Amino acid sequence: MSIKFSKEHEWINAANPEAAVVGITVHAQDALGDVVFVDLPAVGTSFQQGDVTGVVESVKAAADVYMPVTGEIVEVNEALRADPSLANTDPLHTGWFFKVKLADPSQLDGLMDETAYGDFTASH
Template identity: 85%
Template sequence: MTVKFSKEHEWINTADTAAAVVGITVHAQDALGDVVFVDLPEVGATFSQGDVAGVVESVKAAADVYMPVTGEIVEVNEALRADPSLANSDPLGAGWFFKVKLADAAQLDALMDETAYTAFAANA
C-alpha cells in the first residue's frame, strides 16, 4: 500500500493510479471520538492542496477534512455517509472519505510516510 500522510491528519493511498483514496488517520479519529456525521464533497468538484473538502462531526467536535493534494473528486464513500462510525471502526479501510484524480503527483513528495507521520502524531 502506497500511503502518505498530511499534517492535518489525512491519509492518501495512491496504489490505484486512476484515483487516490483519501481518509482521516487513526490519530484524527481518536482525537475526535465517536463520529456521527460526515459532509463529503461533490463528485466532479476540484480542490487545491490544503482546501477544505469536507467536514467530520463527532460527539466532541467538528473538524475540517483537507485535501492532501490538488485534484478532482471522482467518487465519495456513500457507505460512510450512511454509517459515519466507519471512520472510527476502520479509518484506513472501509472508512475512507473520497477518491481523487491527482492534478500533480509531485505534491505527494511533500507528504509524510508512515514513520514520519507516526513521530509527528506522537507530538500532536
C-alpha cells in the same frame, strides 16, 4: 505505493493516481471520538492542496477535512455517509472518504510516510 499522511491528519493511498483514496487517520478519529456525521464533497469538484473538502462531526467536536493533494473528486464513500461510524471502526479501509484524480502526483513527495507521521503525532 505506500500510504502518505498530511499534517492535517488525512491519509492518501495513490496506488491508482486516477482514483487515489483519501480518509482521516487513526490519530484523527481517536481525537474526535465517535463520528456521527460526515459531509463529503461533490463528485466532479476540484480542490487545491490544503482546501477544505468537508467536515467530520463527532460527539466531541467538528473538524474540517483537508485535501492532501490537488485534484478532482471522482468518487465518494456513500457507505460512510450512511454509517459515519466506519470512520472510527475502520478509518484506513472501509471508512475512506473520497477518491481523487491527482493533478500533480509530485505533491505526494511533500507528504509524510508512516514513520514520519508517527513521529509527527508523537511530538504534537
